[in-house]
Amino acid sequence: MIELDAPPVSVTGKLTQLVGLAERYAAPEHAVTNGGHVRTIAAGHYTVTGLSRHVRLGEFVAHRSATGIHLGEVVRVEPDAAYVCPIEPGEPIGIHDVVIRKGAFRIAPNESWCGRTINALGEPIDGRGPLAPGDVRRSISASAPPSMARRRVDEGFRTGVRAIDIFSPLCLGQRLGIFAGSGVGKSTLLSMLARADAFDRVVIALVGERGREVREFIEDTLADNMSKSIAVVATSDESPMLRKMAPLSAMTIAEHFRDKGENVLFIADSITRFAHAIREVAMAAGEPPVARGYPASVFTELPRLLERAGPGEEGQGTITAIISILVDGDNHNDPIADSTRGILDGHIVLDRSLAEEGRYPPINPLASISRMARKAWTPEQEKLVSRLKTLIHRFEETRDLRLIGGYRTGSDPDLDMAIKQVPVVYEVLKQLPSERPTADAYADLANALKSAAGGQPVAAKPRG
Ligand SMILES: Nc1ncnc2c1ncn2[C@@H]1O[C@H](COP(=O)(O)OP(=O)(O)OP(=O)(O)O)[C@@H](O)[C@H]1O
Ligand SMILES: [Mg+2]
Secondary structure (H helix, E strand, C coil), rough: CCCCCCCCCHHHHHHHHHHHHHHHHHHHCCCCEEEEEEEECCCEEEEEEECCCCCCCCCEEEECCEEEEEEEEEEECCEHHHHHHEEECCCCCCCCCEEEEECCCCCCHHHCCCEEECCCCCCCCCCCCCCCCCCCCCCCCCCCCCCHCCCCCCCCEEECCCHHHCCCCCEEECCEEEEEECCCCCEEEEEEECCCCCEEEEEEEEEEHHHHHHHHHHHCCCCHHHEEEEEEEEEECCCHHHHHHHHHHHHHHHHHHCCCCCCEEEEEECCCHHHHHHHHHHCCCCCCCCECCHHHHHHHHHHHHHHHEEECCCCCCEEEEEEEEECCCCCCCHHHHHHHHHHEEEEEEEEEEHHHEEECCCCCCCCCCCCCCHHHHHHHHHHHHHHHHHHHHHHHHHHHHHHCCCCCCCCCCCHHHHHHHHHHHHHHHHCCCCCCCCCCHHHHHHHHHHHCCCCCCCCCCCCC
């Protein structure tokens, strides 16, 4: 028997399909376009459903909570969940809170930011009112210019620090690392280098520093140069996300001025704390460690940041990067020191033993190298430095022998010259942070050697 009021089979099927679709799209993960909902919460990260198809690794999302909108970075994407690291620690996150995709994090640097101190998000923290945004919003994770389009690095400049200008002179667009254990003098040397007058702008990223040091650095070091400097600060008590973002934001500001044709000095203190922040974020997202506790992403992020420094394309300026690297337990071969040394165009090594002797800045001239030095030296200066290094090496290797009285003056003319001249060189290299930058380090050295030789011409010349 046919039931007249029963709907035909095809219509029932269609209705069932429609109800199914309606139910699926009413589910929380489809309720927001390009958005999703918090599914699980853990210390250091939370997961979001409904976003996996829309977001890319490294993009930012906005999480709406009872206290407002909070940003987070996508640190891992799985088919059914995106892992997000919140920027601010301790933000109230609830299951099913709405999370919306924001894309790359951007800042709009402006000339009027000079003289100001900002946080990693590009917000002012100096209590001097809001910052005017520039015309162009730039992603803080931009790529480096293509290598073949970049100008060459060949213009030397004076830093004003004698030990560097004599033994490891630098060029505009060079990337230099200062390697030392804790408390040896990295920050002090950086503050001396920040005063070099070869630059139109100075951008400083202070990462993981103590709050007390930040104010000292900015007020004492940048005092004269403040009008051309911008400081980006994430102190040690801030979240790993902010510590990770601070050098990226600082580099983005440096790129803004480089694109205008200016020569920019980028200083980061310290890059090791940047690496620690990346490690904390990556570990929270479940990335396994590969080298002494560091996950693989640390070793991709470091070159990504440092490659952005250097010369720009034709018509653009340069970014000279000087960064400090804390070598754990004075071990210069720890994974961060090792990998950054390979990326950089030079390294300055600070020795604890020199600091203990009171020989500040404690730069070891034999262990420090500037790969661009040849382009900054004249042929005579290069010869003189090579000769001085030989004398210093002779002087140091015979130190113990001489101390126990095992050397008789006159047996080795080279060593006799080293004994006479190296202490004079060491004296010239000493420099207090309060001293004015030196205009001509070679002239200072020549004068000191001359007066030590009783007014005779400088003897530290190659023989024969
Ligand atoms: N050029 C210098 N002249 C005199 N003293 C110096 C000089 N450089 C460093 N010092 C001394 O060394 C101390 C430590 O220096 P600094 O804070 O720069 O070290 P650091 O390597 O940055 O330390 P940390 O690893 O803790 O950041 C300073 O407080 C100062 O007393
Ligand atoms: Mg320091």
